[in-house]
Amino acid sequence: xxLRCRRYWWLVPAxxxxxxxxxxxxPLTYGSPSNIVFxxxxxxxxxxxxxxxxxxxxxxxxxxxxxxxxxxxxxxxDNTVRMIAGIVRPGNPSQxxxxxxxxxxxxxxxxxxxxxxxxxxxxGIRTWIAxxxxxx
Numbered sequence: 666x667x668l669r670c671r672r673y674w675w676l677v678p679a680x681x682x683x684x685x686x687x688x689x690x691x692p693l694t695y696g697s698p699s700n701i702v703f704x705x706x707x708x709x710x711x712x713x714x715x716x717x718x719x720x721x722x723x724x725x726x727x728x729x730x731x732x733x734x735x736x737x738x739x740x741x742x743d744n745t746v747r748m749i750a751g752i753v754r755p756g757n758p759s760q761x762x763x764x765x766x767x768x769x770x771x772x773x774x775x776x777x778x779x780x781x782x783x784x785x786x787x788x789g790i791r792t793w794i795a796x797x798x799x800x801x
Contacts, residue, residue: 703789755798
């Protein structure tokens, strides 16, 4: 079982604390990325995209709001779409660096832990961007 530090630390029992202000979240308790399924159209940032980022990308040392090597923060819509030019190009998933990374077209593939996103999730992100990457 893999534990990750999440921003939802207040939901976790104190027994799981690993450091000041940071708690482990058990993916079996709070869900795992595989539980997030995207529709074929009308993808919602709030219902599918951000929850996927929270489960698969947005944890300590990766794309959270903490200090780490990546400048990309996948914690809010504005961070995801506006923080770094080219990460998300609304209407153009083929030119969005986010899509190229999660599908492995450019390296390193994300997420890097060997448990890539499902085809449904990758297609869902592509669809969200193709539909204009709306904050819906």
